[in-house]
Amino acid sequence: MTSYLSSPSLSGSPNSATHSSTTAVHFQKVGIVGCGLMGGSFALAIKKANIASHVVGFSQSITSVNKALQLGAIDSAANSLLELAKQCDLILLAVPVAATQKTLEAILPGLQKHAFIMDVGSTKLDVCEAAELALGDSYSQFLPCHPIAGRERAGIEHSCVDLYENCKVILCPHSSTPESIVLKAQSLWQTLGSQIVFMQAQEHDEIYATVSHLPHLLAFAYINSILNAPKTEKNFALAGTGFRDFSRIAGSDPTMWRDILIANQKQVLQSLDAFSIELEKLKQMVAKADGTQLSQAISQASNARGKWQLNRSH
């Protein structure tokens, strides 16, 4: 599958497979495993786009399944993963990454020969390993996938039909992934308005450790430092918009982020080390009141962030 991996160069602006390759895609029955924000939004979006004739849901929480039915995100509920798997030609795995192996093991006995499975996990090396262990020869039917979408509020009740519009979707096809599955997945996500980016699982985990997992870790630590210091209430009461935006991701789902940080442990700690070096440099400049160095260091960051914003708005 190296043709996918090498095709979109990533120099300069964000890249994606071209939309011209989009072809109509349709599934008889799509199964949503995990009726939360990601699964619920996917269900709503594929129904709106007429990608599926029927959507069947499964969740360990009966409350979530009922909400999904009420919201019209799913047409029916399966009593088990086996029952769901038997019916579906596409299964979306939208469970915490640590639950991947166990969930796929329960799906395997019912998995149809023509079906395939995608996940939405924020880490990919651990998910690939878990999927290979669970699925064995059927690992070829598993396409590792990570839509760069989300909200700090979890749960089916926060689902929205356009969650995947204009977002990047990372696909990490592996050596046994058939081209037909990759093309179907590509067509599906593009129909939902997403931009496809192909990448190796290893590179995915390195990049997202830096641009997503580390900021979450820092934001959690930052909020905890306010909680464990004096004047917590006053600090919170007087915080402004800088605080609001900087700390937004600290409100993220604890179970999901516990799993991500542990799953991507090695890369996260590496990114944290790189951050700590830069933080120590700035700390020394502040401690020495070295205005010249500090100004240069802040300018470097400020210019880069300004350029990023500019590229993004174009």
Next chain:
Amino acid sequence: MTSYLSSPSLSGSPNSATHSSTTAVHFQKVGIVGCGLMGGSFALAIKKANIASHVVGFSQSITSVNKALQLGAIDSAANSLLELAKQCDLILLAVPVAATQKTLEAILPGLQKHAFIMDVGSTKLDVCEAAELALGDSYSQFLPCHPIAGRERAGIEHSCVDLYENCKVILCPHSSTPESIVLKAQSLWQTLGSQIVFMQAQEHDEIYATVSHLPHLLAFAYINSILNAPKTEKNFALAGTGFRDFSRIAGSDPTMWRDILIANQKQVLQSLDAFSIELEKLKQMVAKADGTQLSQAISQASNARGKWQLNRSH
């Protein structure tokens, strides 16, 4: 002035002096020193609210003064600080905090007996010290002030008439501030739609080190860690909304932030130490893959951040 300082209790939700105390306030001539985002937005707002009959501007940058005239933020431009001071019954100091003393020294010989000066600086202890040194006996005419408003883009061209609406404005009257000045300032900011909070300069600097200055330092270090690591372009290209919000403040003005971090050095380093302790705890939990501890630590942060958001929306 302890009556101001003690009046608004800060327990529970954000507090402010009550709006019922608002009385009409009007100035013949208001001087804006520093025609940037803060000064320009103040000028636009007081003109809209008919608080001033005439607004006169001064800036070291002729380009900024001309833009302020073009935008209609100021009615006329002064050739010197002395000339500006002679005309005005209110002067707003909107220059980098490090320029406070020099600017006030140039204003003093022209300062009218009935006039008063407010600043908009993000630090207060250093500004008070500089103002006292510069103004001597006239220090009573200086009311330290910090509107919790701003944008990551500096410059008069980013001014907006409603920058101060619904924002908190910290007033730090000192032992020699007459009540009449405090009441005028209170009335002015409340007319602009701001919420007044009274506070000692020392406490102000402690709180804003934690809720504003430290996040900026962390965001600068974070962006620099991406710039100084491999795959900078790919990392930037693949970053999502979490990155966007977390790093927004890294795009802030370098000169302004160099001055703030150095001016509030002691408190910033103290807040940084508190943060580093929490970060180290999380790092150890990740390194040991201690899911139980990590989950607890993240839950603590996530709950607190969720509660903050909830209080804010009410």
